[in-house]
Amino acid sequence: MRKIPWVIMCLLPFIASGQIVIDKPLSPRLTGYDMNVTLDPDAHTVSGQMTAWWVNHSSMPVGEAMMHMYLNAFCSNKTTFAKGRWSAAGDDGWGWVKINSIFDGSGNDLIDSMGFVSPDDGNEHDKTVLRLALPSPVAPGDTLVLVIDFTSKLPSPIQRTGYEGDFHFVAQWFPKFGVYETAGMRQREADGWNCHQFHPNSEFYANHSVYNVSVTLPSEYVTGSGGMLIEETDLGEGMKRVIWRAEDIVDFAWTAWPGYKVLTDRWKGVDITFLTSEPALKKADSQFQAVKYALEYLEERVGPYPWPHLTFVDPPMSGTGAGGMEYTTLFTSMGGGMVPSFMKMPEMVTIHEFGHAYFMGILASNEFEEPWLDEGINSYWEQRIVDHYYGKGYGLLKLPFIRLSDTDQGRMTYITSPSRGIATNDLPSWMYPHGTYSMMSYSKAATWLHTLKGIIGTETMDNVFREYYRRWAFRHPSGKDFIAVVNDVVRSEHGDRFGEDMNWFFDQVLYGSGICDYRVSGITSNKIRSYSGVVDGDSVTYTRSDRRSDTLYISRVSIERLGDVKLPVEILIGFDNGEEVLEQWDGKELYRDFEYTGARKPVWAKIDPDNRIDMDVNRINNSWTYEPDRTAARRMMNKFILLMQMMISIFTI
Amino acid sequence: MSFFKTLKNGATVTASSYKLILVIWISMLVLTLAAGYPLKAFMNSIFGKSMITERLNDGFDIALAGEIGKPFGALVTSVTAGTVLVGTAGFILMVFFAGGLFRRFTLAEGRLKVSEFLKASATSFMPFLWITLLMMLIIAGYTLLVIGVPALVMVLVSGSKMPSGNGIYIFYVIWALGMPLWLFVADASRRWMAATGSRQVFRAIGAAFRALRERFWLNYGIVFAVVVLNLLLVLAILWFAAFATPDKGIMVFLFFIATQALVVVRLMMKAWRYAVVCEAVQQQRGEAIP
Incomplete structure (x- = not known):
């Protein structure tokens, strides 16, 4: 049995929560991890010791702990994650995390108290959630300390985490506490652990934590992580040790590859580090710029970026499976070396993944249960940033003959x-x-x-x-x-x-499944003819001047709601004399007719003229005119014919 | 025979064949209109009386594909199928007319009437089709050898999925420098067939290689020069097509006229290549060109 100097263990939360990176704690810091591990790049394993702690912030004693064992999602093809979508590249490709020994702060051996549970789907083959029965409950305000000796085997092919050749992206790699939620938190009825399995379409939910991570690995490996580099020591015999510290982040990932090129930049008080590959170096400036755009835009409109460091990675071609993922102060972009400059795809990915530092990093929502709260909000901001800086209407793609905005x-x-x-x-x-x-x-x-x-x-x-x-x-x-x-x-x-x-609004768009579609069904205008008819048995006739300027019309602009979603809309109506009228409609009824009487006739109408209602699934029917513009179709036909002719003349020798 | 005189004589004989080139242009236009009109009709049908076509004024906004929805998928399928069909028909058409053009450029007695041009095209069609397919196969093999193999070696050596670095560009340049040789062989072999009336494809290619070797640098130089000029013209036409966005009815009509005029120029430039090769080979043989 391993002897635990438990006095040190008890002091650990205080040691770990000291201030190195940030002036004062940003979060309650209910969990923390102190790790000392070694990367074996041949076996693709990370092994070593970890001291993890969790503070019981509830008012009730807690008798069990729940931990994520994410890497076990890759241990077979029957796990909830892998089923039907992932399989190892040969026998060496399986991934897993194994606890070799586990003790609590009092030195109690907990190895026999462990068991795997599958709270989401009951899959007996899934071992991504560990339940730990504690020998004695953790009292309110007390700290549970676990000393764990573990080995993590990285999977291949890479799916967010893993290895390919000598490229290693080490994420979701250690036993990690779930979130203990108290009653009322996130509308929860009773206290309890929130710890979901690793699903194909889910990401993560965790406490803001403090990480002290020491990694020993071969000297030729270039590394980066979500932490601040504290020390890099040459150990001799071709080995080195890298020590990082991270504060108030929800996940800690790191990467090691001999081929990385490291570039640095700075934005206000934030040191930005970019790890990339040789072919993608040409995109480094635009990638840095993308990060700075995102920092600037979100700081101005949401809140400050609180950490003094930020690392991002453009993985090499062999490691693209690690691309497009976020770990708060570390994120991965993708495709920088392959995409021409008129396409802003890499910049878009960079901005998106950075945005997660806010939406899930700072605002740590539960992405398992409410993915829109992270991905949806983050996509919204990514689209605003891309279109703001790279061009409204063509933020994502800009060519003379074709364009696309990110929104x-x-x-x-x-x-x-x-x-x-x-x-x-x-x-x-x-x-x-x-x-x-x-x-x-x-x-x-x-x-x-x-x-x-x-x-x-x-x-x-x-x-x-x-x-x-x-x-x-x-x-x-x-x-x-x-x-x-x-x-x-x-x-x-x-x-x-x-x-x-x-x-x-939310009842319809978030908690409802209907679609939004309004249309202009048509415009009619009829002359008001001289009044003739029978009144009380007498025939009466009203005559009017035939002068055109005096001709009156009764006109109708007909609007319909085709979808279930009811939103207030504006309708801009243009008249033959050049006048325009902006009408308002609450959009609740199935249709609405706007009637006008006078010498002027409506000739066109546009629902939502400023394109504010993005939910409208068909904007073709949002407008109607007597004189549709056919020039675009003719121009496109001409260009198409020309391209065909050129193609024929080029490919026939 | 000087370099410039060959080019000049080729240009003269091409210019004098303008009626034949107009026949080619009209045939090609009718063919491509068959694919272009349905596209226009589709767009008019989809957009109906909508004003959303305003969004096409600065080029095609891909978001419109989303608005169109499912029919857009059908459109892409139809356009792709139409492009393949029209492209294949156009290929056959160009091979067909090449027969008439080479006959014209090897004819001692002068100009061809349109009916004679069509007859000559029909007579040479099958051997010209074979020779064209054979040369395209040779060019494909050459491309594989000069670009494909080095790229594969670079990928294997670097361990990456794509050839990286600027090294691959050297092979692109080598490929481009070699292309005039194959074009000369393709043209000279067709000239040989047109001049001799023979239908033997491999003998024609053999004769073309012999002709190439006899005055290598002149032959290479003239084709290289004409190919470069053709390439510049094609790039200029594509640039014009990409950037020009006429937004008024009359301007769209003028755009159509301008683009078709450019197509005629392009066809004349291509015929010029045929003519200069015929001129060069005939001068080697001491034959007179009309």
Whole structure:
């Protein structure tokens, strides 16, 4: 049995919570990890000791602990994660995490107290959630200390984590506490652990923690992590030790590869480190710029980025499976060396993954249960940033003959999905049917957030997020908490202009599954003819002047609601004399006719002329005119013919 | 025979064949209109009386594909199938007319009437088709050898999934420098067939290689020069097509006229290559070009 100097263990939380990176703690720091591990790049294992601690912040004693064992998702093809979608690249490709020994702070051996549970689907082959029965309950305010000797074997092919050749991306790699939620937190009824299995479509939920990580590895490996580099020591015999510390982050990942090129930059007080490969070096400047854009935009409109360091990685081609993932102060982009400059895909990924430092890093929502709260909100901000800095209307792609904005790209994913109405937007990540997780959590949520901005205004929307940050930074907000912020801010800025609260909006777009579609069904104008008819048996006739200027029309602009979602819309109507009239409609009835009598005739009408209602799934039917412009179709036909002719003349020698 | 005189004589004989080139252009236009009109009709049908076409004024906004929804997928399928069909038909058409053009450029007695041009095209069609396919196969093999193999070696050596660094560009340059040789052989072999009336494909290619070797640098130089000029013209046309966004009815019509004029120029430039090769080979043989 391993002897534990328990006095040191008891002092550990105080040692670990000291201030090295940040002036004062940003979070309650209920968990912490002190690790001393070695990377074996041939066996692709990380092994060593970890001291983990958890503070019982509830008012009740807690008799068990729950830990994530994420790497076990890769231990067989029958795990909940792997089933039908991932398999190891040969016998060496399986991944797992094994606890060799485990003691509590009092020196009690807990190895026989461990058991795996599958709270989400009961899959007996899934070993990604560890339940630890404690010999004695942890009293309120007390700290549970666990000393764990563990070995982690990285998987291949890489799926967020793993190895390919000598490239190692080490994420979700150690036994990690779930989140102990108290009653009331995230509308929870009773205290308990929140610790879900590793699903294909889920990411993570964790406490803000303190990490002290020491890694021993071969000297030729270049490393990076989500922590601040404290020390790098040459141990001789071709080995070195790297020590990082990270404070108040929800996950700790690191990477090691001999081929990394390391570049650094600085934005205000933030040191930015970029690990990339030789072919992607040419994109380094634009990648740094993308990060700075995101920092600037989010700091101005949401809140400050609180850490003094940030590392991001553009993995090499062999490690693309690690690309596009976030670990708060470390994130991975992708494709920098392969994409031409007129496409801002790598910059978009960089901005998106950085954004998670806010939406899930700082505002640590439960991404297992409410993925929209992270991915949806983050996609919304990513789209705003990309289109703001790279061009409204062409943020993602800009060529003389073709273009695409990032916001439209996200909206397109939603409106073109045949399953867009199949489920509500509030499901846990693993519950979305028919492969709709991504469309719903990212695209639909971002689309209705843009719609909300269109309704309440950009300034109010930004104030919503400032308040959301102010109230919930370094805590665990739920969707209901976000809605409460929206209601409070909208009420304070607009009174009851949008009703008592904004729940009517969320009930439709978040908790409902309907679609939004308004259309102009047509415009009619009829001359008011001289009045003739029979009145009380007498024939009466009113005659009017035939002069054209005196001719009166009765005109009707007909609008219809085709979808279930009811949103207030504006209708801009243009008349033949050049006048324009902006009408308002609450959008609740199935149709609405706007009638005009006079010498002028409406000749065109546009619903939502400023494109504020992104939820509208078809904007072709949002407008109607007597004289549609056919020049674009003719021009495109001409260009198509020319391209065909050139193709024929080139490919025939 | 000087370099410039060969080019000049080739240009003269090409210019004098403008009626034949107009026949080629009209045939090609009719063919491509068959694919272009349905595209226009589809767009008009989808957009109907909507004003959303405003978003096409600065080029195609991909987001419109989302608005169109499912029919856009059908459109892409139709356009792709139409492009393949029209491309194949166009290929056959160009091979067909090449027969008439080479006949014209090897004819001692002068100009061809359109009916004679079509007859000559029909007579040479099958052997020209074979020779074209054979040369395209040779060029594909050459591409594989000069670009494919080095790229594969670079990938294997570097261990990455794509050839990295600037080294691969050297092979692109080598490939481009070698292309005029194959084009000369393709043109000279067709000239040989047109001049001799023979239908033996391999003998024609053999004769072309012999002709190439006899005055290598002149032959290479003239084809290289004409190919470079053709390439510049093609790039200019594509640049014009990409950047020009006429937004008024009359401007769209003028755009159509301008682009078709450029297509005629492009066809003349291509015919010029045929003509200079014929001119060069015939001068080697001491034959007179009309």
